[in-house]
Amino acid sequence: MDSRRLPRTVIDPKVRLVGFFTSGDPPPARFNPNTADATAATAAAISSSSQNSDINLTGNSLSPVMIPPLRRMSPRRCDEMQMPIGSYNPSESLLGTSPSRRGINGPDFSEVATSAWLGISGSMKAAASFPGSSGEMMMVGKNGGNALVKNMDTTELAAKTVPGVTEKDGGTLTDMKNEGAGTVRHQKQMTTRAERRAIQEAQRASKAAAMMDGKGGKSIASTGGGAPSISNQEKVLKQSQKKDGPQETGATSEKKVSRNPDKDRKKDIPQPRMQFDDKNRVEKAKRRAVVNQFEARNRVELFRHLPQYEHGPQLPYLESKFFHLDNIHPSVYKVGLKYLSGTITGGNARCQEMLLAFREAIIDYSTPPEKVLVRDLTSKIGSYVSFLIECRPLSVSMGNAIRFLKNRVAKLHHNVSESEAKSRLISDVDRFINEKIIVADQIIVQHAVTKIRDGDVLLIYGYSTVVEMILLHAHEQGKQFRVMVVDSRPKLEGKILLRKLVMKGLSCTYTHINAISYVMHEVKCVFLGASAILSNGTVFSRVGTACIAMVAHAFRVPVLICCEAYKFHERVQLDSICSNELGNPDVISNVPGKEDVNHLANWADHKNLQLLNLFYDATPSDYVSMIVTEHGMVPPTSVPVIVREYGKDQFIF
């Protein structure tokens, strides 16, 4: 795919044109003539093939995001447009779209992420760094007239409310939303390339200024979308999610998105379609632009559809903003910062912390006058979710929990008093945490310890809370077994688990993932955790899990995945590329503790060098022997059965 895109890649890295251009618009003056020609050519090609004529895909040549597959997406985009906006229901948003379109901008597997992504994409656009998303929005707008109109109206409404709500640098967010909605289309037609270029330049300058203040740039994932096919689908998905975002969160989400001014956005580079009626947004984009430019040069082509955040620099700034919040509940803000800084990791922990923060927010919530509790609370939750997404893309566990919460909110009767409603919601949240996480873990432990026998050698990878519980429980039962802890850079999460196990007296061996084929011959059984399990039995887990499972399969060692049922998803994913999460590439280049290993210290200077730090990977179901859930031990083929049977009455599994 990369080779296919090469002819279209940015010729001048500094001048990468991200986003869609309206066909016929002259490229921004900044661009080289040849790129302009290329873009015009591609735009022509694309517009001819797609029903959208307005979307200018010339950006393709300039931005990795612009991938021809967009063409094919147009019919789907129509579907996307039909999807209920503001719904975090992954099935709803996903079923309407092609399956590959997931988490375009890198949020993890949940649709929630993607819909929240819409919010983000709004902000990204503001940063002019989201060519893909904007392009798609535009495409969609152009395509499905009716559907689009509906969406656009909503987004327009949302956009209108935004200005009133801005408190953070929300301008960009607002921009995004507006862009996403019909306004995008209108705006695009209105601004010429030269104007856009000028705007981008201004944004970049302001971004540089902002950077001086110590804010990090937020690099929202380039909408580019990796492989052309993937990007198409992702774009469609993103678009649908974007639609969801604006509707649901409205102003607040935009605000939340603007919360990411510090995140580097990939698309800081000239943003052809920015809506520039708000000076704030321009400023924001400028600030972002500067940082992004630096980042963008070394992003892996294949993963341009995923957001890449640079966390460190903006943390102090965000912390200082703690007391200036208006719309975000402090506990939600805290949780978001914890995600950002990596203090909370792991599917269960993240979901639990998020739900507890929401619980606090619900306790403190009071319906504003003349508003209906159900709708207002839903939009508030949506805004919190957008904020959390900006901090870190949602995991499937979080997505399902959010879906559950929204369903419970939606099911509240109108005539229920506020305090009653709140107490019901709080008890629902408590019940969810208790049933789906705590008790489920206990049941899983009971099932899984039956598979551990005396004299076994078990192999575990990374740090999964459930696997830890299983091992400790088996040890308490007095079983004699050895544990092989496999770890991998850069996270080195195995060390934490190793410490805990050794403290309890288990005999452990610690090794690096490079050595698994060396040690696998003596392993009796492999225990792995999962971040999500998809309907075709594919297991999404920490990167490296697929390697372990594959080697274990080759050695005919059974692989047990221990996962609570609320992490199941009806989505299907075939590879690790279309939906994933990118981390900070700098941690790859540095080896902590070995300062002499600094060959990659200036990796960013090399144009041909790209560093990739993936968080997740997909393990095919062939390598999985059994999945242990609270519903028992099931084969991987039974995941859709559980999704089907337990999902319909409880909105969650």
Place this chain on the structure above:
Amino acid sequence: MEPNNLPNPNPSTDHGISAYYQTRAEHHAVVTSDWLAQAQAAVTRNAAVPEVLPKIAATGGSRAAGSGKAFSVIDEFNYWRKKPDLAEAVAAIMALAAFIRSSEATTMMELEIELKKASDTLKSWDTTSISLSAGCDLFMRYVTRTSALEYEDFNAAKLRLIERGEKFGEISLKARRTIAMLGQDFVFDGSTILVHGYSRVVLEVLKLAASNRKMFRVLCTEGRPDRTGLRFSNELAQLGVPVKLLIDSAVAYTMDEVDMVFVGADGVVESGGIINMMGTYQIALVAHCMNKPVYVAAESYKFARLYPLDQKDLAPAIRPIEFGVPIPSGVEVERNARDYTPPQYLTLLFTDLGVLTPSVVSDELIQLYL
């Protein structure tokens, strides 16, 4: 079962087709005397098992006495088991259904507890039998998985339970016939079928196929040490089906000329694999390697909530093995009577729920245990 009485298993050209059909007509649907004798022997053999393990007999007796009722579930069980062609699990199911009917409990809770006790009694009759425990468990789930339990009126609820219990019993009784009807479709004219172990379900399938005038021949493995092959081939010969006996080691040798492999199952586990007589795994591996389909005929009450990861994950069923000569001391004998065949080597399962792929087993179990 003298081999001399068996008709020539390989119909030669001078016999012609007519001989096959001639003898078939005579034996069609007739329970031959030596078949009955065989069945009786099977019953007494099974009854002999508890004597070998005195513990079970003692507990069985004490349980019967300890139940304190005129009705003893074990007695009922034994009554049902006397019918020669009834499987143990079906006998247990019928016994449990009858138990509900004759129970004197006055509350639903009490009835459930008694039912559980009766079920445990039956399961302990043969702790190594997977189909028995699976059948009892499934019966319990099926019967109690009804909203009838919410009824205020105990009698109405009990009637509902009885109804469900007898329905389940009837399904299980008819299971073999259902499977036979489904399975005989897969036997085509001129096919060669490899059979392992003595499964009454497979026999039923082949009987029905033969009575439908299908021309096929059967290769039977010897099935040491139980000599299942000899018994099975006797049955088939009386049906007039051409049979060839192989020693267990000759399976790979003859696999080329085999069109499909038919086996029964002691139990079907949640992964979709089966637990069957020792040797089934070997045959399934060879068949898989040579791209021959492996069909399993198993009733649905054999679906067990087990999930073995490997061969040693099962509780072994020890059977005595006679080598004919004394074993030198210091030499161990692998006496396990059954093995586990993973689902990837199985093609289809013929059950009374239909013709299923192995992955459907878990689907059904999840729905039942919902």
